[in-house]
Amino acid sequence: MSKVLFIVGSFRQGSFNHQLAAQAEKALAGKAEVSYLDYSQVPFFNQDLESPAPAAVAKAREEILAADAIWIFSPVYNWSIPGVMKNLLDWLSRALDLSDPTGPSALNGKLVTVSSVANGASPDEVFKYYRGLLPFIRTNVVEPFTGVSINPEAWGDGKLAVAEDKFAELQAQADALISATEAK
Numbered sequence: 334m335s336k337v338l339f340i341v342g343s344f345r346q347g348s349f350n351h352q353l354a355a356q357a358e359k360a361l362a363g364k365a366e367v368s369y370l371d372y373s374q375v376p377f378f379n380q381d382l383e384s385p386a387p388a389a390v391a392k393a394r395e396e397i398l399a400a401d402a403i404w405i406f407s408p409v410y411n412w413s414i415p416g417v418m419k420n421l422l423d424w425l426s427r428a429l430d431l432s433d434p435t436g437p438s439a440l441n442g443k444l445v446t447v448s449s450v451a452n453g454a455s456p457d458e459v460f461k462y463y464r465g466l467l468p469f470i471r472t473n474v475v476e477p478f479t480g481v482s483i484n485p486e487a488w489g490d491g492k493l494a495v496a497e498d499k500f501a502e503l504q505a506q507a508d509a510l511i512s513a514t515e516a517k
Contacts, residue, residue, distance in 0.1 A: 335365040335515070336365065336401045336402075337400065337403070338368055338370055338403050339358070339403075339404050342414070347491050349450040349493045350408050350448075350450050353449075353481055361510075365514075372389065372421050375387070375393060376390075390424050401514045402514050403440075403444065403472075404445075406449070407463070408450065408459075412459065413462055425439050425470075438470070440471065444517070445467050448478060448480070448481070449478070450480075463478075475510050478506070479506050
C-alpha cells in the first residue's frame with residue numbers, strides 16, 4: 334500500500350484546508366496509508382542553521398523520504414503560497430549533502446499533487462505558483478489539482494462543505510496519485 338504524506342499549509346485549528354485533507358483521506362481509503370506532516374517547529378530558513386539541520390527539519394526530511402507521494406493542501410494568501418509552506422519547501426529542497434549543493438534533496442523525484450480551498454476566489458492563482466515551483470525543486474507533479482471555494486455558511490459554523498462534484502474531483506486526483514505511485 335502506498336504511503337501518502339499530507340502537508341496542510343495552514344496551522345489554524347479547524348482550517349478549511351485541513352478539512353479538505355480529511356475529505357481526500359476518505360478518497361484514499363483502502364488505497365494508501367495517510368499521515369500528516371507536523372512542521373510547526375520548522376524555523377525560518379537560514380543558511381547559518383543548515384548544518385547540522387535543526388531537529389524539526391531533519392524529522393520533516395525523514396517523513397518526506399519515507400513517503401511515496403506528497404499531497405499539499407494549500408490556502409491562498411494574497412494570491413500566493415502561504416509563507417509557512419514556502420519556508421518548508423525551501424528547507425526540503427536543499428541538498429541533503431551540503432558539500433554538493435546540486436545533489437539530491439528530500440524532495441528530489443517525489444510525486445506531489447496540490448489541492449486548495451480559497452475564499453471566494455479561484456485557487457488557480459496559487460496553482461500557477463505551485464506549477465512553477467514544484468518542477469524547479471525537482472519534484473514530479475501529479476495532476477489534476479482540485480480547488481474548492483469556501484461555502485458562505487462556513488464562516489459562521491466553521492464547517493467546509495465539499496460538494497459532490499468537488500469530491501469527485503478529489504477522488505480523480507487521489508486515483509491519479511495512486512496510479513503514479515504504482516507506476517514508479
